[in-house]
Amino acid sequence: MQHMTHDESAEVGPLEVAEMELYHPKTFLGKYIWSQDAKVIAIQYAITAISIGLVALVLSWMMRLQLAFPNSFSFIDPSNYLQAVTMHGMIMVVYLLTALFLGGFGNYLIPLMVGARDMVFPYLNMLSFWIYLFAVILLVVSFFVPGGPTGSGWTLYPPQAILPGTPGATWGIILMLVSLICFIIGFTMGGLNYVVTILQARTRGMTLMRMPLTIWGIFVATILALLAFPALFVSAVMMLFDLLLGTSFFMPALVSMGKQASYTGGSPLLFQHLFWFFGHPEVYIVALPAFGIVSDLLSVHARKNIFGYRMMVWAIVAIGILSFFVWAHHMYVSGMNPYFGFFFATTTLIIAIPTALKVYNWVLTLWQGSIHLTVPMLFAIGFIFAFLHGGLTGLFLGNVSVSVPLSDTMFVVAHFHMVMAVAPVMVVLGAIYHWYPKITGRMMHEGMGKIHFWTTFLGTYAIYLPMHYLGFLGVPRRYFSVAGTNFIPASAHGLNIGITLAALLVGAFQLLFLYNLFWSYFKGKPSGPNPWNATTLEWQTSETPPIHGNFGAELPKVYRWAYDFSVPGVVADFIPQNMAPQDVQRG
């Protein structure tokens, strides 16, 4: 236990930031396994998330193979098709994207970008990762238990989720719910850390409005997650009770397998409300960090300040608040009161305003910028396309009258994959190409990167654009087979084959990306400390990759915002945030 002599907050003067004591590991295990360094924890999060994400990718191949070539593969039957659908969705949304954006990028970037030595609670941070890993292991275990993982759809709707007949209705669903509960507990620990670090550990001069938008995005997303995950927590606990103790929170009186079940009068609709009270903010938990990161990528690689910084910040905050008032637009066909539908359609469409502002500002940032088509920039521009596309179909689905006939069709699948899968993944990939030099000290191979971008970008369009048409035709989602359905023309089947081929190709080209990650680690061009000539603090560290404690003897002082690019009258085309006005060379 450390001897605390003076920890009075009052003794820390108004212009001082107290030095934090760092935990200094002595052993290899302490440094890389049980590490309390946010940067190592970030890498641990990222590797775990991407690994489990690859499992989900393979599951999507399984689905696509069945849809294109029905009944041609002996390893796909209706049960494991549904299990693949469920696990693909749950893994991608929660265990990959949420964990990667907040646990991965959050941990790596928050302390570096706000000028802190580490997160404020390093031990809690470590614990957060290990609980997350435990949750992932539980999820993986569910593949190997009798009955396999749950096949109830990623929304886990009762009553079917826990009734016999649904795959994995015994062990699978229990492991799923327990894993989610663990994930939420672990995330809450991490989330408290991110919020307090951003609020409290900013370096001198780093006012809130000088923070890079990446940090704003992660900050607001973390708050959303802290407030939204309790809803999932509650519903998971209640469903576990229904399953294990025989309570009737969500389970109505029903006949199951020809027998009257012991449940009486629970409300499945209650589950849907709770689930979507979590589920819709979850979309923005994934999107807001992506919004923030892409703003920074566009600004750096177009050598131009972000257009409308304050508007961007307020839009992030506004989207965050609004996201709590739209949940029931996922429930238009659930039989709820139509007046609710009117209310939720209105709030849903209102979100389009701050979101559109952001899209305009990204485009205006590019306008007359000195656009460098580097790999991160390509992915950032790819994001704008995918997000705009997914956002516009969101307007379709936000309106009750348009949404009802499109419910449960492939149109919905196409919409949310464009807006919530392709768009954030574009940002994740762009961000990895962008920050890889800081993390490893080496550049990623640009040629491989460009092949990766074009195949991913064009490939995902080849997957999801035709899927909208399938939706219009009325092709339902989640179905194992649509054979013998009259209203679906034969041409739809041809389209399905095309989509599957594209999906297999896009997946395969991700292997090129993984190869690039490994290859560049050993053979990549040395990057130097600031290869993109960026202004933010993480590029100004004395060592690359940054050592434990991030900065040298003294923490940087911040004199300006993060977007001083191409300032008129200044020799260099960028001014780092920590450069004092008197040091700026003017010509």
Added chain:
Amino acid sequence: MNLIHQLTTKPWEASAELPLQVKHSTQQNKRIALKVFLGVVTVLFMLLIVAYAGRMAYEDWRPAPQIRLLWANTLVLLLGSLGLELAQYAVRRGKQKLLYQSLIAAGLCTLLFLIGQSQAWRELGSLVYFQVTNPAIAFFYMITGLHAVHLIGGLVVWSQILIRLWRGFELEKVRHSVELCTLYWHFLLLVWLVLFGLLFTGNNLDELMIICGIKGRT
């Protein structure tokens, strides 16, 4: 510099002097983290109350029998909270003996509350009305259970403080932990009072919904 001012500054204007800064100390960080956590817990229990209210609106709602023991439990929890308030007073004034006594009293009251709650569980379980499929009864077990889990978490921190005191730490070194514990206990007392008042003493939530116009009088 207040928040509004901070958020409306023009960030593109560089300045030679360094504005701000956040007073950053481990203690303050912990206090803020606790407050954020209490926000999360508030959402958790609010959702439970809303779910309860939503379920209540159904026609087949059967209220759970009331357990009188809960009144005694409430009193004991209140005493626990008062004990910690006293402990906070003692630690601020440097009164070691009083700190010991009040801390131990507060912990014992909390333990007593937990025992009382488990007794209430058993009492409800032995009633003829008891039916696991009755949502009112299931909600009672779940909500009181979640509340108890939070108190047990608090007791873990409480025992750490006691251990540190036994090891002869100076009062100043446990002061902050005592203060945080006090805040946490008061919060959980408040949560309990709301839960108890709305859900477990008659039809108060129903009345509230009628007053707010959410529900028509039947």
